[in-house]
Amino acid sequence: MPSTNGHRYFLTIVDDKSRFTWIYFMKCKSEVPNLIRKFTALINTQFGIEIKNIRSDNGREFSMNEFYDKHGIQHQTSCVETLQQTGIVERKHQHILGVARSLIFQSNLPHCLWNYALLVMCPFNQ
Known part of the structure; x- marks a missing residue:
């Protein structure tokens, strides 16, 4: 279901060491490369x-x-059907979705407000 802003997807980025999490909302999956570029610049600058x-x-x-x-980044992909390799992000992702569903259900809000429920979990994101 699209959010109030038309977003259908979100990108979850988790730092392996600190477990700090960033969430980026997307209208389509083709926005990922641009978001990765922006995120890389953000981390480098900040x-x-x-x-x-x-x-x-x-x-x-x-x-x-x-x-x-170009940036000397090693891209590691997980094997098919092995959630253990991306376990940290998968668990974080499931936790975020579980809390967001609970917030929407308990407050009787329309499902199109899912993006605001996600922002409660990670308030410093875009």
Whole structure:
């Protein structure tokens, strides 16, 4: 179901060390490459850190080999049907969705407000 702003998807980014989580809302999955570029620039500018690895599932939206090579980023993909390899993000993703569903259900809000429920979980995101 689209959100009030027309978003149908969201990208969850989790830092392996600190478990800090960023959420980016998307209208279509083709926005992922641009969001990855912006996120890389954000981390570099705000924290002075170069991203070393990006781990993702085998989604085509993460195929940005030229960008990864240019910035020295190693792109790791998980094997098919092995959630253990992306377990941290998968558990975080399920937790975020569970809390968002609970908030919507308990407050009797329309389902189209799911994006605001997600922002409760990660308030410092876009």
